[in-house]
Amino acid sequence: MTTGLRPPKRLHSIAARKAKSAAFMGLLWAAGVVAVVPLFLLVGYVLMKGLPALNASFFTQTAPPPSVPGGGMSQAFLGTGLIVGIATAISVPLGVLTAVYLSEYGRGRVAASVRFVAEILLSTPSIVAGAFVWGIVVVAMHSFSALAGSIALTVLMWPIITRATEESLRLVPNDLREAALALGVPRWKMILRIVIPTAGSGILTAVMLAVARGFGETAPILLTSLGNDFINTNALRPTDAVPLRIYTYAQSAFTQWQTLAWGGAITLLAAVLVLSILARVLSDRQQRRIG
């Protein structure tokens, strides 16, 4: 493999070359602008359309019949809380333990294949997670349920937490590990008392990123939790979720329903963006503290 410069075949005048260089730099800047413009347009519209939809009844009432003014999405908020809550409770221990294995114990071929599989699973299409969980959970239980939705989200969240947690565990300096081991601390205790607390904010970051993903996913919930017009707190029954409700209302012809969809979008967007920004701030702080 060649590692060197690839000189051009022929050179033009210096003025022409400088002009060409400036033109290409201009194109790079243009790419930067084109990439971020949609973000402003999207956030702007969601704010404009979503803010008027937010009022007390939006958060306290349940799904209204078509063309009836008022109504809200309380059943969807509670449902999302239930589904994502269970998913987090399952995927955080799985993800953190997998990451601890990869970072602290993982050597050789087994660890390499686990890491590879984690990478691959990160790209699982979300609809496939839904279809898979339908196949093994919904069919077996003869019912759509919040629990099935949580399991579908776990398929997506487990690899996310694994990857991000492993990265933050690797930032923990080896000196700390060696110091603890040299003092005669057993390995499991060293991990529990030194490595995990040191990587703490990094692990929190990983969890927040995964939760943000869970809040926003529609497709897996669609095939597993189904949706529900009423408040449901039984994890074994069909349950509503905010993205699911937006999906249904967006495709309806009733303006009142569409308004509620925008209200759902602004709350969802706010939750996801706040989580992502917090996660970023935390991970920056951790990197500065350790590095």
Add this chain to the structure above:
Amino acid sequence: MVAAGLIVLLAVVLWTLAQGAAPTFATFGLDFFTGRQWDPVNNVYGALPYIYGTLVTSAIAIALALPVSVGLALLLNEVRSRLVRNPLTVLVDLLAAIPSIVYGLWGLFVMAPFLNKYLAPALAGTLGRLPLLDSLFVPTPAVGNMLNAGIILAIMIVPIITAVSREVIATVPHDLREAALALGATRWESIRMAVLPHARSGIVGATMLGLGRALGETIAVSMLVGNGLGISTSLLSPGYTIPAVIANEFREATSTGLQHSALLALALVLVAISFVLAALSRLLVRRSERMAS
């Protein structure tokens, strides 16, 4: 033990889907991929229109997103001022965090009407008049079409391709850049001589990751693509994609016929392609990084 769970999970996903898909493949064999008829009433399933729609929308997305992402990744590598670089990085990362349902809602009510009013007639009036290209841009009155879906996908995958390309570009040794500049190369020449050759296979890997995401994206596409069955050469007519048909038909499918099985077969095809793309992407990015160091 827990770590091996991930490998088990992968195996169970594939096994469950294969199990569900088996009756479909047993009945239709390879005709499943080439059949144009998808008819739950008569229990006939051919997936070609969905495969076609998925490929066309993803191709549009890659064609639009690749230049923007590579340009942006190069820019982030060139700009030394943190005042510009940090906000730009954060904004692009936030783009990746926005849920697809929000993209779908915005696309359906804001972007699609705008594009249908201005972009579609403009394309039909200019490129659509040229020979060879005329069949690509035939306007239709439908709200949803493959071009709109491709554009929303492009917006969604730009952050992915950018992030991975940037990672790869950052591993290009500084010596090479400096050598090029010392030889009198202009800024662009130093990018072309030193950066791009080394980052090339990594950028291909980044693109594959973006492609995998575009192929599997469900909600935003199903809201924008028009969900029209049939194969049309025009990018301005409705299409249908594999994830969209799974999302739309799964809950209403009857358990008597083969419909669930056919949908699971589509899911199996989708996940197999995604995993292969992800694996290839990983290998290419790793090779590119190793080559640079």
